[in-house]
Amino acid sequence: MRVALNHGNPVLVGKTPGGEPFGITVAIARALAQHFGLDMCFVEYDRAADVSADAKQDKWDVCFLAFDPKRARTIDFTKPYLQIEGSYLAGPSETARGAEELVASGAPVGSVKGSAYTLTLQRKTGSEHLVIFEDFKSLLNAFLDSKVAAIAGIHQVMLAQSEKRPGIRVLYPPFMKIRQAIGVPQGRPRAKAMLEDWRSSLVQDGTMGELLEKHGVGRECLFT
Structure with missing residues (x-):
């Protein structure tokens, strides 16, 4: 599973001095890969615009971006998990x-x-x-x-x-209000449905709130 990381949002993604990515998005991506038993690699971007631009280029399989109608022309989003x-x-x-x-x-x-x-x-x-x-x-x-x-x-x-x-x-x-969601390139309805179910379960069982708090974002930012 190729996960697009947007380094343009330091609230959600950062890098260690050694260059390793960390943050809320990274933690959620790792939880996603573990849940579905998938190997994972990160495809790193400096800007959200570049993630969106690659949606039709088969460069990534899953992204974590703020929902926007323009982006939704090429990306299918789950419901938000963070606001x-x-x-x-x-x-x-x-x-x-x-x-x-x-x-x-x-x-x-x-x-x-x-x-x-x-x-x-x-x-x-x-x-x-x-x-x-x-x-x-x-x-x-x-x-x-x-x-x-x-x-x-x-x-x-x-x-x-x-x-x-x-x-x-x-x-x-x-x-x-910036509503962060999980996205897949358009044309993958089964993948989008699986991600929606998984997102919903993490929000409802409290796991998503715990991940936010662990990375310095209050539970009040959780979108339910």
Whole structure:
């Protein structure tokens, strides 16, 4: 079983100093392989957009991504198992007091190409003020250089950045709910049904909640 890992979401996937992947997604993938008695290998990606782009290329068998209607054109998703939030991080010179005020101001907002939050923001009011970057590193560098007034991202990541750097702050309320699900390339209905049954059992018996807590994500993020 080839499992696509999206390293673009550090809340869910990380790497040890030795380069080994770890995190919630990795733990769930290993539990999945063990349950079905399958050998497993990881196919690693820097961005969710690249995972989606390979859905028709027979590069992976299972992925763990946030559901989005655009992605669902080529990927069949289970029901979500995890819900996190997307938030804005405002720079020192940005005067907006909240998320809605930021959008109304027309200030340039940076976001990462192909991410779930970017796909959502591109469908919302204010999309014309989005500035798209290839990856989170270039996004963050542009933000710190004051090339954009704010950036969009996963709430926990935005919060961590605000705690590191005086003068920047997370704006409320979050602009979206990001619902993480298990996906397979379209055209594999039996595999999708088996994954749905397995996901449901892990949520109902408490195993999924335990996995989340073990990796620093509260049970309140569990999608039931």
